[in-house]
Amino acid sequence: MEGDEEGVRSALDRDARPKVTVPTDAGVSWSLLTVAASEGHEHLLSLLLQAGLSIEGGGTTDRTPLMMAAQNGHAHTAHTPVHVASYGGHVEVLEQLAGAGWPLTAKNSDGHTPMHFAAAGGRVTCVQWLVQRGGDTSIQNNAGHTPLDLVGSGEGQEGGRMQTVLRSGSKFNR
Incomplete structure (x- = not known):
């Protein structure tokens, strides 16, 4: 997605809370890092890690961002x-x-x-x-x-x- 890196950077610069989680249709929640990896947004991963998100993910799922990237066929984010x-x-x-x-x-x-x-x-x-x-x-x-x-x-x-x-x-x- 063009421009999403600037949007994330801008939000973080304005003290956005990167540790929020996103609910899924499966009834669990994912960290923003897990969402980025799952959707193949490699360019956002270092920004979110630098913002303090855990490399292990977060939310109520036991799936890590790396696991979600691999599961969804995003070898470039794996x-x-x-x-x-x-x-x-x-x-x-x-x-x-x-x-x-x-x-x-x-x-x-x-x-x-x-x-x-x-x-x-x-x-x-x-x-x-x-x-x-x-x-x-x-x-x-x-x-x-x-x-x-x-x-x-x-x-x-x-x-x-x-x-x-x-x-x-x-x-x-x-």
Whole structure:
């Protein structure tokens, strides 16, 4: 849905309560994160996670957002929250997810790791954060691509920095 990201961001900026739940026809209620995952709105997931919604969902259902995405055939939203946070550049969300036990090296159905997602999203800070926690910069996805292969043209200081981090796998000072 075009414009829904701006609408959610605007509502959150105006102190909307993201922890409300939505009743369903099945007699249960879902968190907004569960609704977004279930409907395939991948672009909203990192916003809602950053707003403080639980990665486990909420409401009266025992189904997690990830389970609902998979059940409804939304493979593109069936990435772990770590993948979504990495692509969006949300290091603070990554820290929370890692603290809650979410694996930083999980592969999705295409073999992409959070490192692949951070590189593809141009998120140098996330790549550095993942490298500092032992992330493997040489791991290949199902197509044989490493995170470095997913970086754009690499023009400019940030692109060059991204390539340096991925090529060396070295740790940068925080």
